Amino acid sequence: LKLSGRTKDGLGIGVLNAVTEKTFATIKNTESGETRQVIVEPLTNYNVLVLDQRFRKNSSVTFINTNVTRNSHAKDANVTGLAWDLNTKANTYSLYGNVKYSMINDIQDKNGVYSTIGLAETSGNYRYSIGSDFVTKDYDPNDLGINFYTNYYNFYGNANYRILNPTKRFNTFRINYNMYTEFNKESGKLQDNSVNANLNLTTVKNNYYGTGITFYPLETYDYYEPRAANRYVAIPRRIDTWGSISTNYNHKFAIDLNGTFNVFDQSDRLTYGFDIGPRYRFSDKLLLNYFFSYIRKNNNKGYIDQIDSDNNATTPNDIIFANRNVITYSNTLGGKYAVNSAMTINLAVRQYWSYADNKDILILDSNGDLNPYPQYTNNKNSSFYSWNADLSYSWWFAPGSQLSALYRNNAANFERVIDKDYRHNVAGLLNNDALKHIFSISVKYFIDYNAVKNKVRKRA
Structure with missing residues (x-):
């Protein structure tokens, strides 16, 4: 089942639901030749719900929920998130972020959090952004999503210059400068640290050129x-x-x-x-x-x-x-x-x-x-x-x-x-x-x- 649309008041609604039947695997004893069937996935319901409220024509707040419910005593999973993208009236600055909470009900239950926050200047030739992520060890959306990397917090920033209109030489031109630092949440040890600069441009003849260098100083x-x-x-x-x-x-x-x-x-x-x-x-x-x-x-x-x-x-x-x-x-x-x-x-x-x-x-x-x-x-x-x-x-x-x-x-x-x-x-x-x-x-x-x-x- 798939349902999507938006009301006249700017509320976007999305629902996606799917049911998968019970799945078996046949296991054979190579010595005796005997076979048996084992349930590898029970009857399962997958559901995604999104509510996205737009306001002031350029901002939104979004509620997201993904849920996997399995029959019998098999593992159930649920992730609930709140995301926001807030922009000034002139679209010059943006405050964005999200908070997501995962719950796994299994032989051993576990709960986790993923959150991010960022601020960016979003207009003009010169722009910048700064942000941070925080992810706990047991954050797990993988029953209806994918995420392999947890248990860290980071800080990052970007500054860039771009042309907004074609010139005599370039259709596009952009220089980026990026910084990124990441730590293991439990030990505090440095997991990543980089400084990057790159250049991307397209000439008036529609030829693209790009180059970049990244330093990992520690x-x-x-x-x-x-x-x-x-x-x-x-x-x-x-x-x-x-x-x-x-x-x-x-x-x-x-x-x-x-x-x-x-x-x-x-x-x-x-x-x-x-x-x-x-x-x-x-x-x-x-x-x-x-x-x-x-x-x-x-x-x-x-x-x-x-x-x-x-x-x-x-x-x-x-x-x-x-x-x-x-x-x-x-x-x-x-x-x-x-x-x-x-x-x-x-x-x-x-x-x-x-x-x-x-x-x-x-x-x-x-x-x-x-x-x-x-x-x-x-x-x-x-x-x-x-x-x-x-x-x-x-x-x-x-x-x-x-x-x-x-x-x-x-x-x-x-x-x-x-x-x-x-x-x-x-x-x-x-x-x-x-x-x-x-x-x-x-x-x-x-x-x-x-x-x-x-x-x-x-x-x-």
């Missing part, structure tokens, strides 16, 4: 990469740079170019990569584009395992990292053919390969440092590659109404042995029994309530 602490409670790894100081060019898409041939180079305050540790994306418009009906991406991380430090150091489950596990080189390739081919103004055929093919070649094994100390650990001998090299191909047809047969047909095939594989033969990897995926084929058709028909009401009145 050592920070990552509480997520160790994948264990109350453990962290130290992240060294670094400098990240990037550049980007995109030529005029109005021309038959255009190209996108991007490059990155990041240097760490750690021996021989750096990251670099580039993207190249040519595109060619054969006619007003046919467009093809290709995109290649390459990223290399030298001496990257990443989690690979946990081991019980003394076979005692009550003591913290030893957390194992690897000093490794990580290389990633991605090829994407896209195309669009417009049969007419209402019908299109679209093609999207993507091949992806990323592997991590471990050089040295490291153990994480309690202070976040990494030290050699040669006694660990398990093979934790990794190679992941995937293939996706989509061919779709869309027909807008009436205003707001669409028929879509899709054919998709995809495959993926993960190995501990790194085979650096690029062609062999791609061919192995396409010839793999894991290649899946999907065909689907969907029809959406839009009913205009006002048009139907007027027709009924005329007949009456």
